[in-house]
Amino acid sequence: MDIQVWSDVVCPWCYLGKRRLERAITHLGEPVSVTFRAFQLDPSPVPNGLPIKEALAAKFGDRERAEQMFAHVTSIAAADGLALDYDRAIAANTFDAHRLIAWAAGQGRQAEMLEALQRAHFTDGLDIGSRTVLAGVARSIGLDQTGTVGNYLASDAGTGAVNADLGEARELGITSVPFLMIDGKYAVQGAQESATLIEAFTEIARREAVDAGR
Numbered sequence: 001m002d003i004q005v006w007s008d009v010v011c012p013w014c015y016l017g018k019r020r021l022e023r024a025i026t027h028l029g030e031p032v033s034v035t036f037r038a039f040q041l042d043p044s045p046v047p048n049g050l051p052i053k054e055a056l057a058a059k060f061g062d063r064e065r066a067e068q069m070f071a072h073v074t075s076i077a078a079a080d081g082l083a084l085d086y087d088r089a090i091a092a093n094t095f096d097a098h099r100l101i102a103w104a105a106g107q108g109r110q111a112e113m114l115e116a117l118q119r120a121h122f123t124d125g126l127d128i129g130s131r132t133v134l135a136g137v138a139r140s141i142g143l144d145q146t147g148t149v150g151n152y153l154a155s156d157a158g159t160g161a162v163n164a165d166l167g168e169a170r171e172l173g174i175t176s177v178p179f180l181m182i183d184g185k186y187a188v189q190g191a192q193e194s195a196t197l198i199e200a201f202t203e204i205a206r207r208e209a210v211d212a213g214r
Helices: 012-026 052-060 063-079 095-105 110-122 131-140 149-154 159-172 194-212
Strands: 002-007 033-038 179-182 186-189
Touching: 002 012, 012 033, 012 063, 012 110, 012 194, 033 095, 033 110, 033 159, 052 063, 095 110, 095 131, 095 149, 095 159, 110 131, 131 149, 159 179, 179 194, 186 194
Parallel strands: 002 033
Antiparallel strands: 002 179, 179 186
16 A cells, blocks of 8 residues: 655644554554655745744734644644644744655655654754754754765755645645545545544555456
8 A cells, every 4th residue: 555645844733643644554454655745834934933833823813813723733642642842843944844854765764754853843842944953853863974964955955856745735736734645546634543544544455456356
């Protein structure tokens, strides 16, 4: 089974969806290939060091509404074992973070890099819009022992890969994430519960087996 997942690093539902997907896959009992694809909830430039609470309060024009959103998703994530610290989180444009994920994918470490970036943003209060911070995250998982990631981020490398993902998302009409495309033809939207994903994957496997037997 091939699963393509469009997600954004600063999307809490994508962080939650990734954890639920991982749990679902452990129950499938068949080979699964997962590829994470780039999506940007907001491609706009972001001032350095802007607390995410301030950014979203300004976006919605209502600090109380923003606080309610933070409390809601933090509670749901905690039930799945994820810690979201919005008092520390920094708003960030994620294009370079997606380029770093593309770089890690070339070394077979895509999912690990994404996890490290999500933890840096949601738990550690790091500004993942900073190339210096991104290089530090790469080093933290042993992926920049030679110091080459700084040169990579300073160049245009990986830009084509990210833009290709963003372009395909537009072609598919994706407007919110996480968005899963299974075997190129079955779509699953949102951070579904692991049990729901298991049911969906089991039904897809059944359909594919029927089609293969025709």
